[in-house]
Amino acid sequence: MIFIRNQQNEIGKAFLFLLGIFFLFSSLSLSSQEVKVSLEPEKILIGERANLRFELSVPGDQTLNMPVFNETINEKIEILNYGSNDTIRYSDTNTLIITRTITVTSWEEGFHAIPPFVFFNVNGADTLALETDPLLLEVEPFSIEEQTDLKDVKTIFSAPITLAEMKYYILGVVLLILIIWLIIRYLKSHKKNPVPESIWEKPDIAAHVAAISSLEELRAQQLWQNGQVKKYYSRLTDIIRHYLEKRFQINALEMTTSEIMQAVKHIPEIRPVQNTLESILVLADLVKFAKQVPTTTENEMSLDGAFELVNQTKEEPRIEKEYQQEKKNI
Numbered sequence: 468m469i470f471i472r473n474q475q476n477e478i479g480k481a482f483l484f485l486l487g488i489f490f491l492f493s494s495l496s497l498s499s500q501e502v503k504v505s506l507e508p509e510k511i512l513i514g515e516r517a518n519l520r521f522e523l524s525v526p527g528d529q530t531l532n533m534p535v536f537n538e539t540i541n542e543k544i545e546i547l548n549y550g551s552n553d554t555i556r557y558s559d560t561n562t563l564i565i566t567r568t569i570t571v572t573s574w575e576e577g578f579h580a581i582p583p584f585v586f587f588n589v590n591g592a593d594t595l596a597l598e599t600d601p602l603l604l605e606v607e608p609f610s611i612e613e614q615t616d617l618k619d620v621k622t623i624f625s626a627p628i629t630l631a632e633m634k635y636y637i638l639g640v641v642l643l644i645l646i647i648w649l650i651i652r653y654l655k656s657h658k659k660n661p662v663p664e665s666i667w668e669k670p671d672i673a674a675h676v677a678a679i680s681s682l683e684e685l686r687a688q689q690l691w692q693n694g695q696v697k698k699y700y701s702r703l704t705d706i707i708r709h710y711l712e713k714r715f716q717i718n719a720l721e722m723t724t725s726e727i728m729q730a731v732k733h734i735p736e737i738r739p740v741q742n743t744l745e746s747i748l749v750l751a752d753l754v755k756f757a758k759q760v761p762t763t764t765e766n767e768m769s770l771d772g773a774f775e776l777v778n779q780t781k782e783e784p785r786i787e788k789e790y791q792q793e794k795k796n797i
Contacts, residue, residue, distance in 0.1 A: 502586055504599040512607055516547060516572050519581070521599070523565045525588050531565060532587040543579040544571050544604060576608045667709045674714035675781030681706045682773055691766045699766070700751040707747065707773055714780065724748040736780040743772040 503522040511517050519540075525531050533552070539545050548570035555564040573579055581602040588595040666677045685706065690699035708719040708727070715737075717730045728745055731737045737744065747769050753759040761769075 502597040502599055504584065504602065506581065506602045506604060509603070510605040510607065511573070512609060513574055513576060514572060516570050517604060519569045519571055519602075521565075521567045521569075521584070523563075523586060523597070525563050525565070526561060526590075530589040531563075532589065533567070534584050534586060536569065540571060540581055541579070543575055543577070543606075544573050544581065546571055571604070573604060573606045576606045579604045579606060667713055673782060674710050675777050677713070678706055678710040678777040679774070681709075682770065682777070686770060696760065696766070697755055700754045700769070703769060703773060704748060704751045707744070707776065710777060714782065724752055737776075740772075740776045740779045744776055747772050747776075 501524050505520045505522075507518050507520065509517070523531060536546060536549055546569055550568045550570070553566045555566075556562070557564070581604060583601050584599045586597040586599075588597055666672060666680065669677075682703075685699070685702050688702075690696070690702065705720075708722075711717055711719040711727065711731065715731065715734055717727070719727050719730070722730065724745070727748065728741075731741065731744070750759075750761060750765060750769060754761060
């Protein structure tokens, strides 16, 4: 009986010993998890700022969930800056120190309570709620002494405009002028020069006058004398074709030699010089297309034949025509 009682006492002592160890480790675990909150300063004027600072200490292998901060803590206190978490890890004790500072203000005088904030520490399947202490923010109004000389709001002074402020406007004007100048220069350089009206296009100049003037100019250029025989005959036949077109209204510029001779075949004025016209055109074709080299005599006779063609077929003035007709009738 005595043996059984002693055995029961030993079991009781062992149970109490194990229970003490459990509470010891539990208290150590809880003591390693704490949250502190402070307010600096605790008293402000309306609109001034105060810093609400949180400091949390948790084991490094656990997860801490911060509370969600809205735009206000309550209807009296407004959050201006949410801040960010600053974390320090102590590897020797496997502890995390997390700090965060929130900037707050208030626009209403009085004592405003800051309620406790709850942080949740997650350890596997267990969640521990850590709650801060409540705080009190005192907000004082602005004090105006009775002897203070109150003054009206001053009018806005117009500050002088500096060169630094005007530089962008100046650069813009310079750039605009440069662009306008470049556009004008581009348009001038690409503007087509007006083609002077050809002597053959002037209606007040008779066909034979234009032809004689052009032939005299060709004679003065002395093309065949300087070895430009092909160019000489091209100019010569061009003058003859223009003359025939303006004088007799045939499209000589677009016709071949044979077509021209066929077109002038029934024109009475050309019959006396028909052979001369044909000789000039055929020789010109041989020079231009068959590379024939004409003699000096042929070159001179071609130009003289052109003068003869124009003088023989030119349109006489109306008075001269009437005189010649009367002379025939007599």
